[in-house]
Amino acid sequence: MREVRFIQAINEALLEEMKRDETVFIFGECVRGGTFPHTNGLFEKFGKDRVLDTSISENAIAGAAVGAALAGYRPIAELMFSDFFLIAGDEICNKAAKWRFTHGMKLKMPIVYMASTGGYIRSDSEHSQSVESLIMHTPGLRIAIPTTPYDAKGLLKTAIRDDDPVVYLYHKLLLTKKGEIPDEEYTIPFGLADVKKEGKDVTVVAVGFMVDLSLGVANKLQERGISVEVIDPRTLEPFDIDTIVTSVKKTKRVVIVDEDTLRCGVTGEIGMQIMEKAFDYLDAPIQRVAAANCPIPAGWYLEEHVLPQPPDIAAAILKVLGKDMDISDMKKEKVGFDAVKAFGDLGITKVKQN
Amino acid sequence: MDLTKEQKIRLYTNLVRVRKLDETMVKALLTGKISTFFHSGEGQEAVGVGACSFLREDDYLFPSHRGHAISKTLIKGLPARIILAEHYGRITGCCDGVSGFHTCDMKLGIPGMSGTLGGHFPLAVGMGLAAQLRGKKQVVMVIEGEGTYARGTFHESMIMAATWKLPNLFIVENNQIMGNTPVKIIHPKDDFADLGFGYGVPAKVVDGQDVFAVHKEVQTAIDRARADEGPSLIECKTYRIQPHAVGLPDTLLGRPRTQEEIEVWRKRDPIKLAQKRLLKEGVLTQVDIEKIDGGAANEMEEADRLAWADPMPTDPKEILKKALYAE
Known part of the structure; x- marks a missing residue:
């Protein structure tokens, strides 16, 4: 076992799965190095064909993932903030979720939609939402929400290997959390609390x-x-x-x-x-x-x-x-989000060019 | 490159086949065999036939809903019997009768049909990306009605396709009417092809009634795409002869559509135009034309008979159990 941060666990899962299966590729806004640096280093490793930066085009990102999946690839669409899923509602909730059924259950839709989730960061109503009820509500979408580095890595690897669309949400305040993961390969099955x-x-x-x-x-x-x-x-x-x-x-x-x-x-x-x-x-x-x-x-x-x-x-x-007790020592979460402080000491932000 | 005699005959025959299937489906609707609706594509056949007749089997095609896509899917290789069986809810349909009118066959490169109009553009770009990664010179064609080109999805997809030089073809089937609204009152310019300019995507306007003209422009764009030169936009000007859906009141802006305009376009019927040209060129004789007509009529009659006789699923609930996830 070794200790890593949540964000490194995500990075490792992406790296390992892209290495394992060359039909896996990742694209989205700022994936070469972004707001949340969990994709850092992938471009240097896998090149421009498999790590693609896009314009601000949530419909096209989410929809192109569907198209690429239909054509036999395993796309990972990075949408940065889960609030933006609402922009791509047709692509995620209609196309990815429903097209397999709509067309007689003969299509495969191996897509991962990943994005940050949640608030406590004072970043407004369009960068702080939790969309799990919307996703859980939609027939045809799987949804994974890890809370430890161990779960973050194991669930993401399972998500990438799944033949159905998976929404994978990482909470902004968990990205720097430390935890132990094994040195050897592992995955975590879905549907196991x-x-x-x-x-x-x-x-x-x-x-x-x-x-x-x-x-x-x-x-x-x-x-x-x-x-x-x-x-x-x-x-x-x-x-x-x-x-x-x-x-x-x-x-x-x-x-x-x-x-x-x-x-x-x-x-x-x-x-x-x-x-x-x-x-x-x-x-x-x-x-x-x-x-x-x-x-x-x-x-x-x-x-x-x-x-x-x-x-x-x-x-x-x-x-x-049915108890009454003094809980005045329970403090409210007022942490805010300081990206510089949060990511400053992460090794993966300093990847060498080769 | 000029078309061979055989290729010209194939284009003509395909026009007639699509028309006969359209007529078969109108009849199926009016006799209660199709349980929902049918959006006839009469008069618009040359767009799909001209664009799709010489696609490779491994090329991808996203067809528009007009005519329930038959001017594209039948031509890409989906048999009429399968299309009809799908409409009739038979297990022999391309989606086991689940999809109704959203035909799909991945083996033929037809990934499905979007319920939301303009939903195909981003998907097509994703397939373009996959085709580019695979490197086998496949092209991805989207043929959509002009109304959908107002969607934001088109803008985002053009940015992506043009930036990455994807092998995408965007074909505007401009029948000039969006539902019950003349498109000229909801679009700022005469030509949708003008949209290509801002993305640096080559764009052309072509007579959508002339199957040979459509084919020529589309082939040029296909050649560009296969040569890794990126996407193209082609606008085919055509006209919708039938109401939006068969049986609905034929109105524009809440008033009955004038018959004069329809008659003007009927005179430019794509089958009549092609016939005239091929007779003049000596490619076809009147006897050939009657033979092609009879052959297409027989094909559709037989397809309809077989599809109607095909079995229904025995246990619908079993189908729904498999609805959500891959096995």
């Missing part, structure tokens, strides 16, 4: 960056005698409800945390699936924590009132347990 922390009093199902916030809360509550189990679904489609049901049978209580909106967000879908599969095991109504039904503000003093916060998660856990 990961219990990030075992516990016995309450099950927290958390999506994406919310796993980290929930683990922080869980560790603080542990000191107060509350044992929280944190489950990371890792992929929302396919979705591993069985691991969650197993946990619910043990804890009898559930809190679901997601960064997308509460209204029509994935917390509603996950909650309902638990109701359908494990209602008899529940001792209390399910609690949800998610973003307010509001655009995400760029104004620094407003964002914290819209996006889910550790105190909200702690309050929901206490509510589902």
Whole structure:
């Protein structure tokens, strides 16, 4: 095992898969070296035929990925911000997702759409959204949201090898996170949730960056005698409800945390699936924590009132347990995003020309 | 290069085949065999036939919805029986009857049909990129109605295709009517070919009623694409004879369309024009023409009979179980 950052794990997965299979190529805005430098070094390694910078053309990027997939390639379309998926809605949600079915299930659509996701960066309502409910809603799209370097690499390799379109979202605030990965080759199968922390009093199902916030809360509550189990679904489609049901049978209580909106967000879908599969095991109504039904503000003093916060998660856990406790030590996330600070010490930003 | 006698006869025969299939499909709609709609392409046959008759089997083709693409797909090699079977929901259709009218056959280089108009452009560019990477000199042809060339997807795709010199052909089938709106009131210029200028893409306007003229310009563009010289834009001026969809009121801007204009264009029917030329050149005789007509009629009659007799899927729910992901 060795320690790497999240962004290096992504870079390694891209490098290994492009080396393994020459039909894999990557294109999008600033992929030779971009806002998020996870694609750095690929151009120097694989050249202009397989690492292509495009103009600001989300429809063409997302659509060209469909065309290239139909012609037998395995394109990776980098869209930089998942908010931009909305621009390419026809290409991603109609063409990539539905064309295999529409045309009699004889086509293959091996595409990875990757982009950053999420907020807490004060970058406005069009660079901070979480689109997982939109993607999970759309029949025909798979969606992976890693939360550790280990998951980031393993899930991306699986995504690239999958014969169906996969949306792969990396949270901006996780890119510099460190974690261990094995030296040898590995992949992570889709539809397999990961219990990030075992516990016995309450099950927290958390999506994406919310796993980290929930683990922080869980560790603080542990000191107060509350044992929280944190489950990371890792992929929302396919979705591993069985691991969650197993946990619910043990804890009898559930809190679901997601960064997308509460209204029509994935917390509603996950909650309902638990109701359908494990209602008899529940001792209390399910609690949800998610973003307010509001655009995400760029104004620094407003964002914290819209996006889910550790105190909200702690309050929901206490509510589902029927407990009252002082949680004033739970701090809100007000980190912002400093690219220079975040990426300054990453080795992959300094790739030699050869 | 001048066309051989055989090539000229092939173009003419293809025009007649498309017309006969169009008529067969109108009849199928009116007798209830087609359960949805049919957007007849009568009078526009020369565009698809001229553009597609000499494509390679491994070239890619994205066809427009008009005539449910038959002036392109039939010519690219998709048999009439398969096209009709797909419309009839038969398992012998090119998409097992799932697609209805969105015909597709990857073996013939027909990747599918977009429901959203103008949806093909980015996909075609992606296939152009794949064709370039593969290096086998395949071309990717998009034939779309003029209305779709207003889409932003066209702009983005032209930027990409022109920058990377992709082997793409963009063919405007300008029938002058977008749904029920004359295109001249929603487009700022007379010629869609002018769009090519801004991207540095060679563009031409051609008489879309003249199958030989269409073929000549398209062949020049195909040769350019195969020589890695990049994309071309060709506008074919034609005219829609039938209403937007068969059976719908034939209106423009909420008023009945004037018959005079239709009659003017009927006089320039692509089959009549080709016939006149080939008779004059001595390539065909009146007897040949009748023989070709009879042959095409028999082909479509037989295709329709067989397609209608083909079986339906026995268990629709089994099909839906496989709907989402590759096995």
